Amino acid sequence: MTEEELIRLAAQGDQDAFARLLEAHQGKVYGLTLRLTGSPEDAMELTQETFFNAWRGLPNFHAESKFSTWLYRLATNAAIDFLRRERRRRALPVVPLVADEEDDRALDIPDRRLDPQGEVERRELQAAIRRGLERLSPEHRQVLVLREFTGLSYAEIAQVLHLEEGTVKSRIARARLALRKLLLEDGNFSPPTAST
Amino acid sequence: MNCDDVLEWVSASVDGALTPDEAARLQAHLDQCPRCRALQEQLIQIHRACGEMDDPPPADLPARILARLPAQRPAAKTHPWRRWGAMAAALALVTLGAWRLAHPLTRPATGEAPQVAMETTANSGVSGGDPAQADPAALSRAVPTAEGGAVTAGSGDAATAQAKETAQDAPLPRPAAADVAPAEAPEAVVPEALEAPVGEPVTNGASEDGDTDGAAPVALFEDAVPEGADAVAPAGETARPAPVADLWALSQFRAVITLEEGGLTWDYPRCERDDGETWYRLPADALEDIPGALGREDLSYTLQMEGEDLDPQAAYVLLVVPPAPSGS
Structure with missing residues (x-):
């Protein structure tokens, strides 16, 4: 059964068809909301909300875009709304970088001699990226997360966010620059020696 | 370069x-x-x-999502009224508060017992609006079977439903048992700000926002015999009470807000004012959905009721929402 068929059935109330759509897309939606919020609990909630909205909105999905693009838009909107409410509620000032508890396991005086493949370094960098993402502005975070974690092209991201493709391109560049700056400040990201 | x-x-x-x-x-x-x-x-x-980086979702996520889906598309169900006392979220309604003081609710308009202001069920007088835009199904599914409610049919305020869905009739979220159009959740009516509508069915009515900020009370109106259906009261003037009919006039409400609740969707008339306020006509217990639905956690209200004959579960309000604070 094609995805179109599944969508058509699900739009008529077929939960089994919807379940199959869910299976196909929930990982990406979860990943997206996780990277946007930095919190597995929030990502769970937002993923559920996204699919609930999708279920409700399916009768009005007429394939103006890919189904996944539409889902990502729902997910991104939900996550950004959530982040805005959280910001307001918590009145976040600029948060100094503090390592998350769970990331610390990779940081306890790693002995790099025993880690020739740089596994520890990789995990440190990933942890630093997670922290850095949370400190980016919502606009930067959105584009960067969509690019890096859902594999959408610039054109597709433009569709999700209702932006011009050129805007997406330049915003991604600035987001990367901002993230890089945070990583450098974090100290976990050593500028590589300039190579020829 | x-x-x-x-x-x-x-x-x-x-x-x-x-x-x-x-x-x-x-x-x-x-x-x-x-x-x-x-x-x-x-x-x-x-x-x-x-x-x-790969963080897969928990294995039970699909099951959790599926468990939350309504069993079928929104169908005829009794509107699950939420417990009155649970409204902790608040929305400030300065305009209405002052107006309410000028028009005490206990003064019956027609000699009958004070009733909650309700509008025109003008099913008969309907709008010939723009059929391309109006979605009568959206509202007509909300035609109530008055559940013992003090719901007054007001005048035949033949709302000219111009733009969207409004006027047809009482956006009363109490669907008649048989009368429900299968939900084509009219996406068209959802204002852009609500693209992802409130999806969380509130099961216990407790608001999560917890700001009880005794701000200006929401007024409950009694529906005087309407005078001029189309006159629009200037909003934002707290000192000058406007005729009830003006405030209630469906013709002012050119859009709807769609709220989700318990797997059902409800459309309530909405009116964007020139001064940036937005007005809604809602059942009182839908008020607690508004902050979330609008993403306006900065809003707070306190609902006060007067008159012992008023049934909270039948109460409707005209809700005035000020524009969002800038810089948010």
Whole structure:
């Protein structure tokens, strides 16, 4: 059964068809909301909300875009709304970088001699990226997360966010620059020696 | 080309999104510029690290999502009224508060017992609105079977439902048992701000916002015999009470807000005022949905009722929402 068929059935109330759509897309939606919020609990909630909205909105999905693009838009909107409410509620000032508890396991005086493949370094960098993402502005975070974690092209991201493709391109560049700056400040990201 | 010009290309090169010409010109710059080379290397490092990050969702996520889906499309169900006392979220309604004081609710308009102001069920007088835009099904599914409610049919305020869905009739979220159009959840009516509508069915009525900020009370209106259906009261003037009919006039409400609750969707008339306020006509217990639905946690209200004959579960309100604070 094609995805179109599944969508058509699900739009008529077929939960089994919807379940199959869910299976196909929930990982990406979860990943997206996780990277946007930095919190597995929030990502769970937002993923559920996204699919609930999708279920409700399916009768009005007429394939103006890919189904996944539409889902990502729902997910991104939900996550950004959530982040805005959280910001307001918590009145976040600029948060100094503090390592998350769970990331610390990779940081306890790693002995790099025993880690020739740089596994520890990789995990440190990933942890630093997670922290850095949370400190980016919502606009930067959105584009960067969509690019890096859902594999959408610039054109597709433009569709999700209702932006011009050129805007997406330049915003991604600035987001990367901002993230890089945070990583450098974090100290976990050593500028590589300039190579020829 | 200088480094600023090239930044976007460096980033695009990470994504393989350069034309051959751009790639060549970028390379020419990189050949001369160690700083940009270093930048490119770092961006590639970040890109790779992101690609390796894999946090799959918990295994039970699909089940949890499916468990929350309503069993079928919104169908005829009794509207689950939420417990009155649970409204902790608040919305400020300055205009109405002052007006309410000028028009005490206990003064019956027609000699009958005070009743909650309700509007025109003008089913008969309907709007010939723009059929392309109006979605009568959306509202007519909400035609109530008055559940013992003190719901007054007001005048035949033949709302000219121009733009969207409004006027047809009472957006009363109490569907008649048989009378429900299968939900084509009318996406058209959802204002852009609500693209992802409130999806969480509130099961216990407790608001999560917890700000009880005794701000100006929401007024409950009694429906005087309507005088001039179309006159629009200037909003935002707290000192001058407007005739009830003006405030209630369905013709002012040119859009709807769609709220989700318990798997059902309800459309309530909405009116954007020139001064930036937005007005809604809602059952009182839908008020607690509004802050979430609008993303306006800055709003608070207190609901006060007067008159012992008023049934809270039958109460409707005219809700005035001030524009969002700037800089948010």
